[in-house]
Amino acid sequence: MIVDRxxxxxxxxxxxxxxxxxxxxxxxxxxxxxxxxxxxxxxTSTTEVAAILRVCYEMGVPxxxxxxGTSLAGGAMPTADAVILGVARMNNVLETSYEDRxxxxxxxxxxxxxxxxxxxxxxxxxxxxxxxxxxxxxxNIAMNSGGAHCLKYGVTTNNLLGVTIVLMDGSxxxxxxxxxxxxGLDLLGVICGSEGQLGVVTEATLRxxxxxxxxxxxxxxxxxxxxxxxxxxxxIKAGVLPVAIEFMDRPCIEVCExxxxxxxxxxxxxxxxxxxxxxxxxxxxxxxxxxxxxxHNPVELREAKSAxxxxxxxxxxxxxxxxxxxxxxxxxxxxxxPVSELPYVLRRIGELSKQYGLDVGNVFHAGDxxxxxxxxxxxxxxxxxxxxxxxxxxxxxxCVEVGGCLTGEHGVGVEKRDLMLVQYTPSDLEAQxxxxxxxxxxxxxxxxxxxxxxxxxxxxxx
Amino acid sequence: xxxxxTEDAIAAAIKDASGPLRILGGGTRPVGRPxxxxxxxxxxxxxxxxxxxxxxxxxxxAGTPLxxxxxxxxxxxxxxxxxxxxxxxxxxTTGTPTIGGIVAGNVSGPRRIAVGACRDFLLGVRFxxxxxxxxxxxxxxxxxxxxxxxxxxxxxxxxxxxALTEVSLKVLPNVEAAATLRFVDLDMPESITxxxxxxxxxxxxxxxxxxxxxxxxxxxxxxxxxxxxADMLQSRLKLFGSADLITDAxxxxxxxxxxxxxxxxxxxxxxxxxxxxxxxxxxFIQMMQQMHSFDYALxxxxxxxxxxxxxxxxxxxxxxxxxxxxxxxxxxxxxxxxGSDALRTTLPAxxxxxxxxxxITAGLRAKFDPRGILxxxxxx
Numbered sequence: 083m084i085v086d087r088x089x090x091x092x093x094x095x096x097x098x099x100x101x102x103x104x105x106x107x108x109x110x111x112x113x114x115x116x117x118x119x120x121x122x123x124x125x126t127s128t129t130e131v132a133a134i135l136r137v138c139y140e141m142g143v144p145x146x147x148x149x150x151g152t153s154l155a156g157g158a159m160p161t162a163d164a165v166i167l168g169v170a171r172m173n174n175v176l177e178t179s180y181e182d183r184x185x186x187x188x189x190x191x192x193x194x195x196x197x198x199x200x201x202x203x204x205x206x207x208x209x210x211x212x213x214x215x216x217x218x219x220x221x222n223i224a225m226n227s228g229g230a231h232c233l234k235y236g237v238t239t240n241n242l243l244g245v246t247i248v249l250m251d252g253s254x255x256x257x258x259x260x261x262x263x264x265x266g267l268d269l270l271g272v273i274c275g276s277e278g279q280l281g282v283v284t285e286a287t288l289r290x291x292x293x294x295x296x297x298x299x300x301x302x303x304x305x306x307x308x309x310x311x312x313x314x315x316x317x318i319k320a321g322v323l324p325v326a327i328e329f330m331d332r333p334c335i336e337v338c339e340x341x342x343x344x345x346x347x348x349x350x351x352x353x354x355x356x357x358x359x360x361x362x363x364x365x366x367x368x369x370x371x372x373x374x375x376x377x378h379n380p381v382e383l384r385e386a387k388s389a390x391x392x393x394x395x396x397x398x399x400x401x402x403x404x405x406x407x408x409x410x411x412x413x414x415x416x417x418x419x420p421v422s423e424l425p426y427v428l429r430r431i432g433e434l435s436k437q438y439g440l441d442v443g444n445v446f447h448a449g450d451x452x453x454x455x456x457x458x459x460x461x462x463x464x465x466x467x468x469x470x471x472x473x474x475x476x477x478x479x480x481c482v483e484v485g486g487c488l489t490g491e492h493g494v495g496v497e498k499r500d501l502m503l504v505q506y507t508p509s510d511l512e513a514q515x516x517x518x519x520x521x522x523x524x525x526x527x528x529x530x531x532x533x534x535x536x537x538x539x540x541x542x543x544x
Numbered sequence: 545x546x547x548x549x550t551e552d553a554i555a556a557a558i559k560d561a562s563g564p565l566r567i568l569g570g571g572t573r574p575v576g577r578p579x580x581x582x583x584x585x586x587x588x589x590x591x592x593x594x595x596x597x598x599x600x601x602x603x604x605x606a607g608t609p610l611x612x613x614x615x616x617x618x619x620x621x622x623x624x625x626x627x628x629x630x631x632x633x634x635x636x637t638t639g640t641p642t643i644g645g646i647v648a649g650n651v652s653g654p655r656r657i658a659v660g661a662c663r664d665f666l667l668g669v670r671f672x673x674x675x676x677x678x679x680x681x682x683x684x685x686x687x688x689x690x691x692x693x694x695x696x697x698x699x700x701x702x703x704x705x706x707a708l709t710e711v712s713l714k715v716l717p718n719v720e721a722a723a724t725l726r727f728v729d730l731d732m733p734e735s736i737t738x739x740x741x742x743x744x745x746x747x748x749x750x751x752x753x754x755x756x757x758x759x760x761x762x763x764x765x766x767x768x769x770x771x772x773x774a775d776m777l778q779s780r781l782k783l784f785g786s787a788d789l790i791t792d793a794x795x796x797x798x799x800x801x802x803x804x805x806x807x808x809x810x811x812x813x814x815x816x817x818x819x820x821x822x823x824x825x826x827x828f829i830q831m832m833q834q835m836h837s838f839d840y841a842l843x844x845x846x847x848x849x850x851x852x853x854x855x856x857x858x859x860x861x862x863x864x865x866x867x868x869x870x871x872x873x874x875x876x877x878x879x880x881x882x883g884s885d886a887l888r889t890t891l892p893a894x895x896x897x898x899x900x901x902x903x904i905t906a907g908l909r910a911k912f913d914p915r916g917i918l919x920x921x922x923x924x
Contacts, residue, residue, distance in 0.1 A: 179821070179823060180740075180744050181737075181740045181744070181822060181823045182740070182821045182822050182847075183740075183743060184821075205744075225689055226689045228687050228689075233686075236660060237687060239664075239693065240660050240664045253900060255901060255904075256875075256898075259821070259875045259876070260821035260824075260875070261819040261820050261821055261847060261875070261877070262657075262661070262819055262844060262847055262848070263650065263652070263656075263661050263663070263700070264700065265819070265878075265879060265895040266877075266894055266895070266901070267697060267700070267701055267705075267905050267908060267923075268650070268663060268696045268697055268699060268700050269697075269901065269904060269905075270696075271663060271693055271696020271697060272692055272693055272694065272697045274696075275689050275693045276692050276693075292744050292746045293746060294746050295746050314598075315598030316598070318597075318598055318599075318600060319597050319620070320717075321621060321717035321718060321719070323716065323717060359769060360772060362768055362769070362772050363765075363766070363768065363769040363773075366769055367766065367769075370766075418685040418686070418687045418688055419685065420601065420684060420685060421596075421598060421599040422596055422598060422599055447687070450685070450686040450687050451599070451685050451686065452686075485683065485684055485685070486683065486685050487683050487688040489688075489689050489690050490687035490688060490689065491687055491689055492689070493689050494689075494690060494691060502690070502691060505683075505691075506680070507680075509679055510681065510691075512677075513673065513677075513679045513681070514681075514691050514692040514694065516911040516912070517694070517911070519911065520904060520907035520908050520911060521904065532691060533691075
């Protein structure tokens with residue numbers, strides 16, 4: 083019935099309902115959870131998205147929006163009673179203006195291909211999540227995605243100027259545009275990061291920047307994570323704002339080195355610090371950074387002398403997730419902590435790791451405290467996934483306890499929804515759910531995500 | 545006026561309120577429709593509660609004077625990079641600007657074009673909603689996507705969704721050196737072209753404004769880098785004529801303070817802020833000049849038009865209506881920052897919203913302030 087109604091408003095081939103085909107959409111990047119949807123629709127325009135939502139709204143059918151399906155938090159995970167609305171076929175560039183330094187795209191376009199559309203002219207789109215080759219801007223907006231370079235350039239919300247959003251009742255709204263900052267309430271700010279629960283964003287206006295003249299990383303090894311943490315703090319206090327400060331601990335260094343042979347030193351903590359500019363500007367900043375590093379007695383201090391050496395320094399870090407994946411199943415968390423709590427948190431993670439009997443490697447964005455503990459487990463051993471999840475929950479609680487948060491860039495999705503009360507009071511969550519009440523009063527859009535199921539139950543079943 | 549000292553007292557005052565309240569910080573920015581209601585000040589909630597220079601984070605109670613925050617930051621050689629304005633000179637107000645007031649107005653100066661607005665530096669808030677509930681959102685870390693971002697929603701809501709009680713902010717290092725390139729006597733469209741060119745270069749311009757007939761580009765950073773970029777920009781922009789390089793710290797600071805606070809319009813009776821795409825600014829101004837007489841300056845590379853007028857040089861009401869009408873045609877928005885009470889009472893100070901957006905805005909207000917008692921009507 084729903085399939086017939088959807089087929090009636092869409093072009094041929096836009097509705098997928100055969101079980102063998104809907105299975106391709108049964109999960110996202112959080113593949114431990116799976117459930118085939120009722121059907122999948124792949125519209126090509128805002129008008130089609132509006133038509134789809136109008137049908138689902140009239141029939142009271144839940145809709146789960148999907149970008150490229152790379153969510154690590156289950157943000158695009160279906161339920162059996164839901165229609166998956168995938169924006170992957172909507173990937174056109176609608177406008178580019180170098181004068182205004184903006185690009186307007188359909189949101190199915192991948193993150194990296196936005197840079198791809200402007201890089202011949204020297205421009206780029208700054209937020210760079212690790213999945214940038216595959217992930218869609220729609221999902222970046224839903225999760226307010228970050229990346230390694232956000233210490234300098236900010237995350238998605240800082241680079242998003244406008245959206246076309248379709249509400250659950252099919253109404254199409256334009257918010258923001260090529261200009262800066264909202265006139266009234268900052269609706270754009272609350273839409274970004276709302277995990278597809280307020281509307282389906284079909285078009286986005288994004289800020290683009292001219293590429294820096296160059297960039298160069300320096301690699302530093304230390305014999306304790308405390309010292310590495312102190313070094314990060316000193317660099318920031320000295321007035322340098324590197325474009326990225328990446329941190330890896332020993333378990334992670336070992337695995338990455340074995341996998342990528344990047345020539346990393348075997349030590350307790352490794353930092354990759356990258357700065358940008360002309361050669362002269364890079365030298366100016368790196369001289370200062372190296373001088374600071376030397377006061378912390380590094381076991382290794384290596385500046386890239388060529389593009390090839392720079393690539394080698396980044397190689398290990400960039401292949402960290404792949405390297406971990408080769409030897410094990412892993413769960414990647416992304417809690418954020420105040421940078422000053424780094425040594426304590428790493429020590430506690432080590433203790434928890436022993437207590438639960440699962441190894442944890444740490445690789446993360448040190449400048450902004452966005453941790454990425456990778457818990458290694460074996461999915462074929464019964465009970466290990468559950469142990470891993472329990473350990474993950476403990477680590478996230480630890481992040482909140484020291485003044486941080488559950489998720490810095492992946493989002494809550496299904497994965498962390500039941501931990502929300504660790505960070506927020508019931509009234510805090512009420513205030514957030516009240517926003518959804520306004521945009522989607524029937525709670526049909528991506529309904530069972532973000533909030534603890536018990537907290538949202540009345541609204542979802544009303 | 546009530547000068548309450550704790551968040552709980554603010555919560556109780558709002559919960560027990562029998563009528564509308566005018567939420568105040570330092571009261572130095574009377575923007576929007578005048579609200580006649582009992583004043584509720586958060587100025588008594590004062591003090592920096594946490595400052596970690598190594599983590600670039602500062603948390604302060606909403607009533608903390610901006611000057612106190614700036615002093616603390618200066619000691620650690622850091623700053624609020626979004627460069628909040630002080631509107632006392634231009635608005636003729638007295639009092640002490642507070643950090644809560646700055647957040648409530650999303651007050652952001654010339655550096656917004658390069659580093660972001662106040663909303664981009666706001667990491668977390670605590671506030672009391674219209675029912676007297678204490679609510680927190682965000683936190684004190686730079687990356688946080690846990691739940692909805694009510695932090696952004698509160699920033700720029702002028703106390704209409706809740707009374708802010710505490711804010712946490714990302715701060716940035718101060719710079720070692722700064723310089724300004726001044727190009728003289730360009731016509732306005734040319735000036736905007738120049739600024740777009742500079743902002744679209746790899747040389748990190750942190751201010752691009754036009755005041756009078758001067759076009760000004762600011763460069764900040766390490767000493768060697770500033771000199772290098774100034775040099776590169778001069779040769780890149782030589783088609784626009786030769787530029788003066790201003791490196792004297794005092795002169796430089798004064799130039800950007802004047803642009804930030806728009807002190808050149810202190811004697812004007814009305815002042816508007818129009819946010820547009822830079823490429824629309826020239827047409828906007830030319831269209832407006834055909835019908836009205838007014839003065840203007842440009843910031844944000846032309847993306848921010850400051851329009852100012854005096855009583856007696858024309859019909860301010862008609863000018864206001866026309867500015868908002870044309871801003872809307874160009875998909876931007878126009879806010880009346882300074883105007884007589886009469887002007888601000890009869891006309892919508894904030895750009896009237898499209899009905900579909902107005903419906904969402906009204907829905908949100910009804911949720912956060914069901915009795916409609918927080919700065920009622922201020923943003924309409």
